[in-house]
Amino acid sequence: MKRFFQSLLAKYMFLILLALFIVQISYLIIALFVFGISKNGEDPIQMQDMLVESEIEGKWHQEANALQNVTSESIQQHFDNWKQQHPKASMFWVDGQGTLANQEDVMEQLPAKWSSAYTAKFIKEHYGGDPFTVIAFVGQEESNGFVVLEMPRSEFDPPLAHIYDRYGIIFVFGIVFIIFLFILVSFLFFRSIRKRLLHLQEAMEIRDVDGLPIEIALKKKDEIGQLEKTFNQMVCELRESKQREQQEEQLRRELIANLSHDLRTPLTKVRAQTYSIAKESLSEDGQKAIKSLEASVVNIDRLMENLMSYTLLMASKYKFESQEMDVLRYIRESLALWYPVFEKEGFEVEVHLVPFEQNKWEIDPIWLGSIVDNLLQNVLRHAKKGGYICVKTESTNLYDAIVILDRGNGMKNASNEAGAGIGLSIVDMMVKGMKLDWDIESGEKGTTIKIKKYK
Amino acid sequence: MVHILYIEDEIDIGSWVRKDLTERGYEVTWLKSGEDAEKYISQVDMAILDVMIPGLDGFSIGRRMKKEKGDLPILMLSARTAVEDKIEGLNFADDYLTKPFHPDELAARVEVLLRRYQKNDDVLKLQHLMVYTKDMRIADQETDEEIQLTGKQYQLLQFFVRHLNQILTKEQLYEGVWGERYIEGDKTLMVHIRYLRERIERNPAKPTIIETIRGIGYRVKI
Numbered sequence: 001m002k003r004f005f006q007s008l009l010a011k012y013m014f015l016i017l018l019a020l021f022i023v024q025i026s027y028l029i030i031a032l033f034v035f036g037i038s039k040n041g042e043d044p045i046q047m048q049d050m051l052v053e054s055e056i057e058g059k060w061h062q063e064a065n066a067l068q069n070v071t072s073e074s075i076q077q078h079f080d081n082w083k084q085q086h087p088k089a090s091m092f093w094v095d096g097q098g099t100l101a102n103q104e105d106v107m108e109q110l111p112a113k114w115s116s117a118y119t120a121k122f123i124k125e126h127y128g129g130d131p132f133t134v135i136a137f138v139g140q141e142e143s144n145g146f147v148v149l150e151m152p153r154s155e156f157d158p159p160l161a162h163i164y165d166r167y168g169i170i171f172v173f174g175i176v177f178i179i180f181l182f183i184l185v186s187f188l189f190f191r192s193i194r195k196r197l198l199h200l201q202e203a204m205e206i207r208d209v210d211g212l213p214i215e216i217a218l219k220k221k222d223e224i225g226q227l228e229k230t231f232n233q234m235v236c237e238l239r240e241s242k243q244r245e246q247q248e249e250q251l252r253r254e255l256i257a258n259l260s261h262d263l264r265t266p267l268t269k270v271r272a273q274t275y276s277i278a279k280e281s282l283s284e285d286g287q288k289a290i291k292s293l294e295a296s297v298v299n300i301d302r303l304m305e306n307l308m309s310y311t312l313l314m315a316s317k318y319k320f321e322s323q324e325m326d327v328l329r330y331i332r333e334s335l336a337l338w339y340p341v342f343e344k345e346g347f348e349v350e351v352h353l354v355p356f357e358q359n360k361w362e363i364d365p366i367w368l369g370s371i372v373d374n375l376l377q378n379v380l381r382h383a384k385k386g387g388y389i390c391v392k393t394e395s396t397n398l399y400d401a402i403v404i405l406d407r408g409n410g411m412k413n414a415s416n417e418a419g420a421g422i423g424l425s426i427v428d429m430m431v432k433g434m435k436l437d438w439d440i441e442s443g444e445k446g447t448t449i450k451i452k453k454y455k
Numbered sequence: 456m457v458h459i460l461y462i463e464d465e466i467d468i469g470s471w472v473r474k475d476l477t478e479r480g481y482e483v484t485w486l487k488s489g490e491d492a493e494k495y496i497s498q499v500d501m502a503i504l505d506v507m508i509p510g511l512d513g514f515s516i517g518r519r520m521k522k523e524k525g526d527l528p529i530l531m532l533s534a535r536t537a538v539e540d541k542i543e544g545l546n547f548a549d550d551y552l553t554k555p556f557h558p559d560e561l562a563a564r565v566e567v568l569l570r571r572y573q574k575n576d577d578v579l580k581l582q583h584l585m586v587y588t589k590d591m592r593i594a595d596q597e598t599d600e601e602i603q604l605t606g607k608q609y610q611l612l613q614f615f616v617r618h619l620n621q622i623l624t625k626e627q628l629y630e631g632v633w634g635e636r637y638i639e640g641d642k643t644l645m646v647h648i649r650y651l652r653e654r655i656e657r658n659p660a661k662p663t664i665i666e667t668i669r670g671i672g673y674r675v676k677i
Contacts, residue, residue, distance in 0.1 A: 253537065253539070256537075257535055257536075257537045257539075257540065260534070260535070260536055260537070261507060261533075261534040261535050261536075262534075263534075264534035264536070264553070264554045264555060265465060265468070265534050265554065267554070267555045268465075268468050268534065268554040268555040268556070269465070269467045269468060270555070271555040271556075271557075272467055272468055272471035272472075273467070273471075275471070275475075275558060276471065297555055298555075301555055305536060308536070308537070319538070319539070329624070329626050332624045332626075332670075332671055332672070333624055333626075333627070335622075335670075335671050336621070336622035336623065336624055336627075336668070336671050336672055337622075339622050339668060339671060340620070340622070350669070350670065351668075351669060351670025351671050352670055353670060355639055359639075366538050391670075
């Protein structure tokens with residue numbers, strides 16, 4: 001129940017009820033107002049004396065018939081009495097001879113002599129019209145002539161009509177005011193809802209450094225408040241799940257790192273022993289065996305490294321942190337490290353790195369390093385026969401590329417040293433991960449690899 | 456004699472490395488854990504640390520050593536090859552070598568580090584040149600005359616000597632010697648290298664001491 005009263009629905013219902021209540025109250029106020037006016041006697045028209053045509057008519061007949069002494073004075077006396085009660089009334093007397101004798105406030109032109117025809121015409125014209133007209137014979141006999149009472153019809157309007165006449169504008173303004181008040185309150189009500197919804201939307205769009213939304217401060221406990229609460233819950237769950245994911249990632253990384261460490265330690269021992277044996281005086285076969293052992297150690301080491309990278313990459317757990325960097329500078333520095341190795345193996349090394357229009361690429365240096373290492377290692381191991389490596393740049397309208405080419409036997413006739421497959425898979429994943437592209441052309445006269453960045 | 460502190464818990468690897476380095480003319484103190492390492496800090500010229508050792512790990516020991524003696528070259532020698540580990544190591548250490556390694560590579564890296572920190576009291580012989588690394592004097596061995604260099608030429612040669620056998624790119628050289636960012640197309644470096652060659656090379660048109668590695672950079676090799 002408490003929750004219901006905190007809801008927006010309850011608030012709006014309250015608003016509607018209040019509006020209805022105000023309308024009712026306003027009727028009551030009008031009634032009281034009217035009542036108050038009549039009580040205060042400010043208005044001569046009294047509620048209890050509300051005029052009714054039939055009553056006036058009866059009274060006029062009664063009083064006219066009751067007149068005993070029919071003289072001009074007594075008639076005038078009678079008229080004066082009526083005039084006092086009904087100031088807007090007009091009256092006249094046509095005596096037994098058809099002469100217009102007395103008249104009181106008569107506006108219209110009346111003939112001095114009343115023929116029976118004129119009388120009939122008068123009656124016909126005034127019947128049911130405005131002013132309200134009553135014709136009564138004076139005294140008990142028709143010979144005394146008749147008295148005519150004329151009153152404007154508006155005198156018989158109900159008192160409310162009179163109040164409307166006087167206070168109408170106030171009423172209209174009052175009603176307009178109430179309507180506007182209702183609209184204003186509704187407007188404020190919905191505006192505040194709208195404002196909060198917009199605020200909520202904005203708050204939902206803000207992202208923390210870790211890319212997750214930020215919790216929202218709860219203000220009210222209504223429907224929007226509940227929405228905010230749910231949103232916060234969601235953020236909390238997201239955060240927890242991200243944390244779990246990070247923990248898992250950490251565990252996985254640790255596991256792989258430890259595994260790799262545990263494998264490398266005995267490998268190092270193998271190498272140590274091999275090295276020690278190599279120092280002994282050995283037969284030619286023995287030396288060959290040692291060389292082959294050493295090569296295998298290097299090979300296992302490399303395979304392990306690749307396997308580790310591959311596993312992490314496959315699980316999308318390999319950290320990717322791109323930054324804008326000078327790609328040619330990076331390549332040149334990598335080549336500086338590789339140069340002595342190629343030199344030692346008797347390779348001819350050619351490097352032509354011509355600046356691109358845009359040397360800054362959005363890349364992860366560690367990933368690019370892995371790519372270059374893998375590709376150069378492949379050249380070193382599989383294209384030894386060609387004895388040549390060239391690293392150069394290539395620019396076309398479509399792309400900028402770094403080209404690595406050798407004069408080996410090509411991929412199909414790859415040397416018997418295995419392990420190139422996983423290395424190239426890593427290169428493929430990393431190249432695509434950095435939104436670059438690459439292609440390999442491999443023939444019997446060599447292999448050309450291009451790492452391309454489309455313009 | 457250069458004194459190297461070596462911490463490694465694997466007996467086979469430890470004894471092998473100690474033997475090899477001793478044969479190469481270094482005095483090696485080999486510890487199986489980092490417990491007593493601090494005692495040796497003041498005596499040694501360099502430290503080679505494994506990461507996974509009993510007790511305090513190699514990273515923590517290395518960090519402590521570096522804090523205590525900033526000019527002590529530290530080389531991490533670990534079977535942990537993950538990039539994160541290398542990055543953590545290189546935060547304080549000067550080099551990071553992964554197992555399995557070739558002893559020649561270890562020796563080369565030790566040499567480079569010692570030279571960078573000028574722990575070697577060697578007189579470096581570069582073809583006909585004698586370079587006295589401690590007081591940075593250069594003499595022509597054959598004529599026994601001292602070669603005078605300008606400030607920048609001297610710094611350039613010093614930079615090469617500290618990175619012997621390493622190929623240095625234009626950017627690395629410029630930024631190492633001038634301490635400013637290299638701008639593509641800047642000829643300052645080339646001009647200085649030409650002057651330096653005129654001073655030290657027998658035939659500056661065919662330089663043999665400062666090699667040009669086409670497309671990559673320059674190298675001074677012993």
